[in-house]
Amino acid sequence: MEAIMSAPLINKEKLKIVPMGLADIEDVFNIESRCHSHPWSKKLFLSNFGTRYFSHLLLADEQVIGYFVASSVAGEVTLMNIAITPEVQGQGLGEILLQFLKDYSQAKDEEEVWLEVRASNLYALKLYQKLGFVELDRRKDYYPCKNGREDAVIMCCYLSL
Numbered sequence: 001m002e003a004i005m006s007a008p009l010i011n012k013e014k015l016k017i018v019p020m021g022l023a024d025i026e027d028v029f030n031i032e033s034r035c036h037s038h039p040w041s042k043k044l045f046l047s048n049f050g051t052r053y054f055s056h057l058l059l060a061d062e063q064v065i066g067y068f069v070a071s072s073v074a075g076e077v078t079l080m081n082i083a084i085t086p087e088v089q090g091q092g093l094g095e096i097l098l099q100f101l102k103d104y105s106q107a108k109d110e111e112e113v114w115l116e117v118r119a120s121n122l123y124a125l126k127l128y129q130k131l132g133f134v135e136l137d138r139r140k141d142y143y144p145c146k147n148g149r150e151d152a153v154i155m156c157c158y159l160s161l
Contacts, residue, residue: 010060010088017100020055020067022046027064028057035083038144045069048080054104058084058097066097070105070113077105079115094124098131106159113159118143119151133157 020028025045032039048055048069058066066084070077079101084093105113115133117124133155142152 008088010065010091010093012092012096014060015093015096016059016062017056017097018059020057020069022049024057024064024067028067031064031067031083031085032081034086037146040081056097056100056104058093060088066093068097068101070101072105072108072110075109075111077101077110077113079113094127095131098127102131102157102159111158111160113157115155116142116152117155118145119153120145125153128155128157131157 025042028045029039029042032045048071052073053069053071055067055069057064064085065088066082068082069080071080072078079098082094082097082101084097102113113133115128116139117128119125119138134157135153136156137154139152139154141149143150
């Protein structure tokens with residue numbers, strides 16, 4: 001009988017959040033391709049660098065274990081992509097990264113953080129609600145999925161409240 005391997009426990013006190021650079025795309029793409037059924041291409045990641053974009057990495061022992069990509073226009077931040085490597089999911093790391101995004105955005109005097117999430121992603125929906133995001137709308141049949149298409153849930157967190 002094989003032993004069941006458990007996910008490595010991450011020491012949250014030793015985590016670092018640092019800006020993402022072009023040299024990090026390979027690590028980010030590796031996580032992306034394992035986390036999402038329809039992953040971004042490397043080209044798409046590369047197109048999300050510039051003055052209106054800000055992206056950060058979550059590091060554990062200097063290894064990339066998560067990231068987010070966001071943009072900012074006229075006081076509104078849009079979370080475009082976020083992921084935690086599958087081996088360490090379920091330890092509150094997504095919450096740490098998302099809280100950093102909110103704090104960072106508020107420090108830049110942004111007013112709102114917007115995001116879209118697959119309606120079937122119940123874990124993400126629960127996390128976003130826990131951190132103050134509210135559902136404002138849905139885009140019907142927005143995301144491709146195995147059985148056709150699924151809705152996108154549009155959520156917002158008002159930072160000034």
